[in-house]
Every structure is written in C-alpha cells, then in structure tokens.
Amino acid sequence: MKDFSAGLLAWYDKNRRELPWRQDVTPYRVWVSEIMLQQTRIEAARGYFQRFMEAFPTVEALAAADGETVLKLWEGLGYYSRARNLHACARRVTEEYGGRFPSRAEELRQLPGIGEYTAGAIASIAFGQPEPAVDGNVLRVLARYTRCGKSVGETGVKARFREELRAIYPAGRCGDFTSALMELGETVCTPGTPACPACPLREDCLARRAGEETAYPVLPPKKPRRVERRQVLLLIRGDRVALRKRPEKGLLGGMWEYPNRLEGEPPPGGTCCGSAVHIFSHVEWHMTGYILRPGPEAPDCIWVTPEERRALAIPAAFRHYSRVLEEMGL
Numbered sequence: 001m002k003d004f005s006a007g008l009l010a011w012y013d014k015n016r017r018e019l020p021w022r023q024d025v026t027p028y029r030v031w032v033s034e035i036m037l038q039q040t041r042i043e044a045a046r047g048y049f050q051r052f053m054e055a056f057p058t059v060e061a062l063a064a065a066d067g068e069t070v071l072k073l074w075e076g077l078g079y080y081s082r083a084r085n086l087h088a089c090a091r092r093v094t095e096e097y098g099g100r101f102p103s104r105a106e107e108l109r110q111l112p113g114i115g116e117y118t119a120g121a122i123a124s125i126a127f128g129q130p131e132p133a134v135d136g137n138v139l140r141v142l143a144r145y146t147r148c149g150k151s152v153g154e155t156g157v158k159a160r161f162r163e164e165l166r167a168i169y170p171a172g173r174c175g176d177f178t179s180a181l182m183e184l185g186e187t188v189c190t191p192g193t194p195a196c197p198a199c200p201l202r203e204d205c206l207a208r209r210a211g212e213e214t215a216y217p218v219l220p221p222k223k224p225r226r227v228e229r230r231q232v233l234l235l236i237r238g239d240r241v242a243l244r245k246r247p248e249k250g251l252l253g254g255m256w257e258y259p260n261r262l263e264g265e266p267p268p269g270g271t272c273c274g275s276a277v278h279i280f281s282h283v284e285w286h287m288t289g290y291i292l293r294p295g296p297e298a299p300d301c302i303w304v305t306p307e308e309r310r311a312l313a314i315p316a317a318f319r320h321y322s323r324v325l326e327e328m329g330l
C-alpha cells in the first residue's frame with residue numbers, strides 16, 4: 001500500500017470535527033467513546049458520552065457504580081453486553097492495574113469487551129503507538145484504495161490491512177492517523193456515495209481510478225434475520241406494572257422487560273395495545289401487546305410503580321409499550 005499518511009493528516013488537520021472525546025484525551029475517555037461508537041452513530045453517542053462522563057468521571061468511579069446504574073445510563077444505546085463488559089473492565093483495570101489502563105495492545109485485548117479494534121484505538125489514540133484500528137469505516141476506505149477483490153469478511157483480509165497500515169504509521173502522530181482514517185470513512189468515503197473529489201487519497205485510490213468506488217468493499221453474503229412473533233403483556237395492578245428480569249446471558253441479558261412470550265392464542269381478557277417491530281442484529285421481534293388489568297399472578301415478576309419503572313433500564317425494544325403505559329398515566 002502506498003504511504004498516504006502525509007496527505008491524510010493534512011486533510012485531517014483542516015477537517016477534523018470537534019468531538020467530546022477528542023478533548024482532554026485520556027485512555028479512559030478514549031475507551032468509553034470507542035465502546036459506545038461500536039454500534040452507535042456519532043451524533044447519538046455525543047449525549048450519552050457526556051452524561052456518562054458526568055456520572056463516572058474516572059475508571060474508579062465507574063468500577064464503584066452498581067450494575068443497574070450503568071445499564072440505566074446505557075438505556076437506548078442497545079447491545080447491552082457492551083455496558084456490562086464496560087463495567088467488568090473498569091473493575092479489572094481498577095483492581096489489577098491500579099486504575100491505569102495498560103498501554104500495550106496485547107494487554108488491552110485481555111480485558112473484557114476489548115477486541116482487536118478497540119485495543120488498537122486505545123493504544124494509538126491514547127498512548128501514541130503505531131497500532132492500527134480497523135473498523136468497518138476503515139475497512140471500506142482501504143478496500144477501495146487498494147481495490148481489494150476479496151470479501152472483507154474473509155480470514156486474513158483485515159489482518160493484512162493491519163500489517164500494511166502498521167508500516168505507514170507516522171511517528172509522533174499515531175493517534176491522529178487512526179482518527180483521520182476513521183473520520184475519512186465516516187465523512188468522505190461513505191458507503192453509498194463517496195465524495196471522492198474531496199478525498200485526500202483520490203490520486204492513488206485504485207477503485208476511484210477504475211471508476212468503481214461503490215463496487216468495493218466486497219461484502220460477505222448476509223444471513224437473513226430470523227423473525228420471532230411475540231406477545232408483550234402489560235400486567236397492571238392499581239398503579240403497578242409487572243416487570244421481569246431477563247437471564248444474564250444472551251440477548252438483552254440482565255435487562256428488565258415486560259413479560260413476553262412467543263405468539264400463541266391472545267391472552268383471555270387482554271386488550272390489544274398495538275404492534276411494534278424491533279430489529280436486532282440476528283433476529284427481528286414482531287410484537288403485539290396486550291393490556292391485562294387487573295393482571296394475573298406473575299411469580300417471576302416484580303410489581304413496580306411508574307417512578308420505580310423509570311429508574312430501571314428497559315430496552316428500547318419495548319419503547320412502544322412504555323409509551324402506552326405513560327399515556328395511561330402509569
């Protein structure tokens with residue numbers, strides 16, 4: 001791969017966005033922002049990041065928090081295993097490393113929730129090391145730049161890009177180089193219509209030269225998502241509503257939910273309160289809700305007041321049903 005670092009850094013110096021985690025760069029702030037940004041758009045992550053930093057200004061503060069509070073602050077961001085790993089990782093860093101993140105990527109990768117990508121991001125952005133961080137955005141830029149004919153899901157493709165990048169990491173500006181590549185993928189070399197005329201890599205970009213920018217990256221075939229039809233039950237007694245805790249492992253692990261089950265006969269005496277669809281990465285829930293008032297016995301549930309419910313983290317999948325309750329004054 002041709003060395004494009006100088007042009008890319010010059011572009012970054014002019015075009016970098018001011019983002020909350022780019023101010024006051026510390027390993028802790030870089031780590032939290034990278035975990036948040038894994039499945040979340042920058043604009044959506046900003047507010048969460050700021051609230052998170054206010055609640056937990058240090059890794060020790062996060063480690064000392066209780067799990068429920070952490071999940072509550074994560075509510076709406078989805079992929080809740082990230083929040084649980086974040087909490088577990090804060091505890092490890094506090095207990096085993098005295099509150100200081102290790103600086104080497106190999107050591108960072110041993111911590112909960114930190115994979116190859118996040119380890120590279122922290123090592124380069126927070127510690128100035130020549131460690132590439134190849135996420136989907138960076139992969140797209142590189143696949144286009146090199147006109148990579150292999151599927152980017154194929155084994156070895158990412159590792160090869162990482163090796164090639166390592167060779168061109170600019171001494172003294174490793175963190176900026178990582179951020180610049182990500183930024184280019186997010187703002188210029190976008191999936192649908194890349195803004196090639198504004199791109200600092202345009203002269204040597206092989207996909208651009210062939211006029212085939214959008215033919216790359218070659219993506220692995222998508223598996224169709226499974227559809228699950230579920231009934232959501234809003235069980236109400238006086239001003240209390242039944243909530244159930246999901247098992248710790250698996251989808252939405254450890255979160256609170258309205259009792260729900262695979263669709264069957266509508267519950268006797270239930271009043272339909274609308275349908276909602278929620279799309280997870282591998283499954284779609286097509287839900288129909290029913291109000292049961294007064295709600296029947298529900299041994300695996302707790303009964304909460306509206307105030308108590310709002311203090312708990314209920315996943316966005318159930319947002320429609322929380323609204324139904326709110327409209328009922330609950």
Ligand code: SF4
Pocket residue numbers: 141144145188189190194195196199200201202203205206207208213
């Ligand atoms: S020239 Fe176009 S396709 Fe190539 S890296 Fe830049 S934006 Fe992407």
